[in-house]
Amino acid sequence: MQPEAYVAHHFPNLRQQEHAARLGMWLFLATEILLFSGLFTGYSVYRFLYSEGFEQASRLLNTTLGTVNTLVLITSSLTVAMAHHFSHQGRGKTAAVLLFVTLLFAAAFLVIKGFEWTSDFHEGLLPGRFFTSTEVSATGGPMFFTLYFLMTGLHGIHVIVGMVVLCVLMIQCWIGKYDHGYATPVELGGMYWHLVDLVWIFLYPLLYLI
Amino acid sequence: MSPSLATTPPAPPAEPVYNPRNYLNAEAGIASWLLTRDHKRIGIMYFVGTTMAFALGGLFAMLIRIELLTPGPTIMSAMSYNRMFTLHGVVMIFIFMIPAIPGIFGNFLLPIMVGARDVAFPKLNLLSFYLWAAGAIIALYGMIHGGADTGWTFYTPYSTTTVTKVVPILLGAFVIGFSSILTGLNFIVTTHTLRAPGISWMKMPLFVWSIYATSVIQILATPVLGITLLLVAFEHAFGWGVFDPALGGDPILFQHMFWFYSHPAVYIMVLPAMAVISEVIQAAARKNIFGYRAVAFSSLGIAFVGFFTWGHHMFTSGQSTLDAGVFGVLSMFVGIFTAIKVFNWTATLYKGAVRFTTPFAYFLGFMFFLVFGGMTGIALATVSLDVHWQDTYFVVAHFHFIMVGGVIMAWLAAIHYWWPKMFGRLYSEGWGLVSAVLIILGFNATFIPQFLLGNSGMPRRYYSYPERFWPLNVASTAGASLLAFGFAIIAIYLAISLKWGKVAGPNPWGSRGYEWGTLSPPPPENFLEQPVFDRPPHDYSEELPGMEVTHAT
Numbered sequence: 001m002q003p004e005a006y007v008a009h010h011f012p013n014l015r016q017q018e019h020a021a022r023l024g025m026w027l028f029l030a031t032e033i034l035l036f037s038g039l040f041t042g043y044s045v046y047r048f049l050y051s052e053g054f055e056q057a058s059r060l061l062n063t064t065l066g067t068v069n070t071l072v073l074i075t076s077s078l079t080v081a082m083a084h085h086f087s088h089q090g091r092g093k094t095a096a097v098l099l100f101v102t103l104l105f106a107a108a109f110l111v112i113k114g115f116e117w118t119s120d121f122h123e124g125l126l127p128g129r130f131f132t133s134t135e136v137s138a139t140g141g142p143m144f145f146t147l148y149f150l151m152t153g154l155h156g157i158h159v160i161v162g163m164v165v166l167c168v169l170m171i172q173c174w175i176g177k178y179d180h181g182y183a184t185p186v187e188l189g190g191m192y193w194h195l196v197d198l199v200w201i202f203l204y205p206l207l208y209l210i
Numbered sequence: 211m212s213p214s215l216a217t218t219p220p221a222p223p224a225e226p227v228y229n230p231r232n233y234l235n236a237e238a239g240i241a242s243w244l245l246t247r248d249h250k251r252i253g254i255m256y257f258v259g260t261t262m263a264f265a266l267g268g269l270f271a272m273l274i275r276i277e278l279l280t281p282g283p284t285i286m287s288a289m290s291y292n293r294m295f296t297l298h299g300v301v302m303i304f305i306f307m308i309p310a311i312p313g314i315f316g317n318f319l320l321p322i323m324v325g326a327r328d329v330a331f332p333k334l335n336l337l338s339f340y341l342w343a344a345g346a347i348i349a350l351y352g353m354i355h356g357g358a359d360t361g362w363t364f365y366t367p368y369s370t371t372t373v374t375k376v377v378p379i380l381l382g383a384f385v386i387g388f389s390s391i392l393t394g395l396n397f398i399v400t401t402h403t404l405r406a407p408g409i410s411w412m413k414m415p416l417f418v419w420s421i422y423a424t425s426v427i428q429i430l431a432t433p434v435l436g437i438t439l440l441l442v443a444f445e446h447a448f449g450w451g452v453f454d455p456a457l458g459g460d461p462i463l464f465q466h467m468f469w470f471y472s473h474p475a476v477y478i479m480v481l482p483a484m485a486v487i488s489e490v491i492q493a494a495a496r497k498n499i500f501g502y503r504a505v506a507f508s509s510l511g512i513a514f515v516g517f518f519t520w521g522h523h524m525f526t527s528g529q530s531t532l533d534a535g536v537f538g539v540l541s542m543f544v545g546i547f548t549a550i551k552v553f554n555w556t557a558t559l560y561k562g563a564v565r566f567t568t569p570f571a572y573f574l575g576f577m578f579f580l581v582f583g584g585m586t587g588i589a590l591a592t593v594s595l596d597v598h599w600q601d602t603y604f605v606v607a608h609f610h611f612i613m614v615g616g617v618i619m620a621w622l623a624a625i626h627y628w629w630p631k632m633f634g635r636l637y638s639e640g641w642g643l644v645s646a647v648l649i650i651l652g653f654n655a656t657f658i659p660q661f662l663l664g665n666s667g668m669p670r671r672y673y674s675y676p677e678r679f680w681p682l683n684v685a686s687t688a689g690a691s692l693l694a695f696g697f698a699i700i701a702i703y704l705a706i707s708l709k710w711g712k713v714a715g716p717n718p719w720g721s722r723g724y725e726w727g728t729l730s731p732p733p734p735e736n737f738l739e740q741p742v743f744d745r746p747p748h749d750y751s752e753e754l755p756g757m758e759v760t761h762a763t
Contacts, residue, residue: 010327010404010735020330020403027395031433038437038467042452045463128451143458146450150441 006182018184025188029195032158036199039151043206046143053140058207060125060135061148062116066208069112070200076105077197080166083173084190087183092173095186099170102193106163113156120145148207155199162196165189226715228634229729236734247332248734252339253318254632259343260313263305270298272694275656275687281674288673292359293374295671299362304383305346307617308390308475311482312397312428313342315624316421318632320397322725323415325406325743327735330399334392341389349382361671363472366453366464370445380443387432387439390478394428397421408743415723415747416492416505420485423509427474427481427516435471438464462527469520477516477544479613481509483620484551487576490623491555492748493721494570495562499748501554511547515540522591526600534593541591548584552577567719568642572623575650579615583608586661601671604664607657615653622649622700629704630718634730635711641703648696655689722748 004014011017047054083098124132127149131142169189172178178186233250243251274294277284286294321329329335352358356375360368369376401422405414441452442464451457453464492499499505521529521537529537555577564570586608590596599605630636659682664670668679675683717726724747728737745752 008332010330010332016403020399023402024331024334024395024399027398027429031391031395031429034430034433035437038434038441041467042441042463045460046458049460050458127448128454128457129449139458142451146452146457150444150450150452 014182021184021188025191029191032195033199036151036154039147039154040202040206043147043151046140046147050138050140050143052138053136054144055210056136056138057125057141057144057148058210060123060133061208062119063208065112065116066204069109070204072105072109072112073197073200076102076109077194079105080190080193083169084183084186087173087178087186090179090181092176092179095178095183096170096174099166099173103163103166103170106159106166110156110159113152117149117152151203151207155196155203158196158199162189162193165192226713226718227729228713229716229731229733231733232634232729232731233734234633234731245336247328247336249317249321249329249332249335250632250732250736252335253314253316255339256309256313256317256342259339259346260306260310263301263346264310267298267301267306268694268697270294270301272690274298275690277673278675278683279687281677281680283674289359291673292671293353293357296358296361297353300349300358300379300383302614303362303475303479304386305342305349307479307613309342309386309393310621311486311617311624312393312421312424312478313339315417315486315628316393316397316424316482319628319725320418320421321400321404322728322732322736323418323723323747324401324404324409325724325737325741326400326404327737329396330404331396335396338389338392338396341385341392345382345385345387345389347382348385349379352376352378352382363468364439364442365468366442366445366459366461367455369442370449370454372446377443377446380439380446384436384439384443387436390428391432394425394432397425398429401425406740406743409724412503412506413743413746414506415725416488416499416502416509417485417723419506420481420488420509423513424478424481424485426510427478427513431471431474431478431517434467435475438467438471462524465524465527466520469523470517473520473523474513474516476609476613477512480616481512483576483617484509486620486624486627487555487573488551489723489748490569490573490627491558492750493627493719493723494567494573495559495564496720496750497558497562498746498750499554500557500560501550502746504550505554508547508550511550512544515543515547519544519591522596525593525596531593538591538593538596542588545584545588548580552581552584565719566643567626568637568639568646569623569627571643571646571650572619572626575646575653576616576619576623578650579611579619579653583610583612583615587612599664601669602664603660603668603670606670607660607664610657610660615657618649618653622646625700625704627719628725629707630714631725631730631732633708633711634714635707636714636718637707637711638703641699645696645699645703648692648699652689652692652694652696655692656686657689659683659686659689722750 007014007017011020079098079102083095083102086098087095120126125145126132127146128142131145133141135141136144166189169186173186233248237246243255246252273286274291277286277291277294317329317335321327352375355378358372358374358376358379360372360374360376364376364380401414401418444450445452445454449457451459453459453461455461488499488505519537519541521533522541525534525538555573586604590599590605590608626637626642663679663682663686666679668675714730716728716730719726722745724741724743727741
């Protein structure tokens, strides 16, 4: 199959079609950032209002698990980038294996996150009116955990969506769909995964470190 | 040099032809519509859908006006009245006005105007229509099962504690937001990547420029609304306290986040209206636009400045004086960019050869509402004046003039101007002008009394009012009835035109917009062969072959 076979009827050539797909993906990523920006704005405002309470609440999170998760996600970005590289060279099987490794990292991230959440539940570190912990003396503890669960929850949904996308791409790579000089979907899926990673890189210091 | 017109008798004008193989009849059956990826068919589906939403929103409006006909209770309880004005706002803004012009005319015309066969992502385009439909159905479900009484602004903490069905309505608006984002994304990518050879950025029709500016706002502002509405729905359902002062939340934060979208949303509505007007005025005056670049860039200017004006909705919410002043001045900048357009449109008429058609009548209505509504907007952006008018009918009349007046006039102008292109048939010009006059008069009769009511202190959203406000309320309701009557006439003659209208031919207006170069209705892939774009759009400076006016001898 020639790369030209992938050109849709309304595009004059493949190069232009790939350009359009890439531009569309960048714009979509911009909307994703703005979706998160609402929560980041809320975080900034309440951090300013309740800086003491946020600092105390932040110390109750498990920094070790958060750091491990950060490393896991950054490594998964490396493997997805390598998958993209090999799919462009027509080595679909190698790309599929790398995507599988990425999926393992993603699953590991969610499992670790699940452990964290479970221990938070047990300690009463819950959002809003469900907050029962006595560890935070200043006001703002419940609000910190409202934002913590909203932000990590929305990010978690994005991880799951990303896993579905990567899973589909993995199967397509394995059966050789991208072995003929057209691998834009792998590239786009990779871009989405990098965004998921990038959002976490902002969440990690805001929630765990400062 | 053409042979002398005096010696060669002009050829008799050919009968206009109805394109026999067009996008409407290329495929048959209901599935061919529901699964279509043709941007023109998707545009027609938006036409049907948004017009139904408009009728529903209009019905709510009429019920509100009938209720306000007398000072006390007239036809409904106070609770029903609260639901009515909420649903009127939600339906008109989210389900009708935001998708209407981009959904119908952006979809139908933008690819044709850039010489493309379709938008960049046809499947995504169909998906955004279905997201719109799904959002509308979810919101409709909420309306039937209890409605909401928060007003379309969903201000917290009331919206998070009300017992009405606010959650499905919030989710409906959230889903429609996704539709809006995907449409904007599609248009931006189409404009960047699918312009035909010959159409440089400075040769794009002004319609495309303005829709492009709209799309930028759609993709940058709508996600913020999405997360905000989700947070309100979340809080209503689970009580996590993001905006609840009892739990340390800040309701003012909600207002900031809401208006960060909802003020630019005004330009999501009005920029497509300006897009339409820029096309209609050139065809009606048979003259190139005055100051193409100024009109094109002022669209981007409005899109840019529109992001920094949201605070003018919050002058009385405890904002600092400095903030209020800065937001007030920035809001007035929008007036500068709008004035650039208004002056350029007016200058286009100078020495033009104006044909007083129905679209031109709506152009005049648009200019009146835009200028009058815009000037009251400048007044409202002045902090000291706004404190007097905040939450009165003056504000209601202002935004109905500029948003609704502007958008409805442009929407009707667009329907009348592009109807022959979309369906290949003409409507009755006489009835068109009659209903245009009715609607423009009716609109003024509805909302000028509301300016006066607001100025003398009648608050918005109140169920009853003292007797001294009675006469002006009666006038307003009378105007609304006139409006409804005008719309009914339009619906009738357009329905007649679909089947029995005179065949229009490719270009009944003698317009030189790119879209008039193809057949009416257009073939499935817009052009039978790739057209050559060797002149700017609406270039009336030279006679085109086959388009010369016949000279009297």
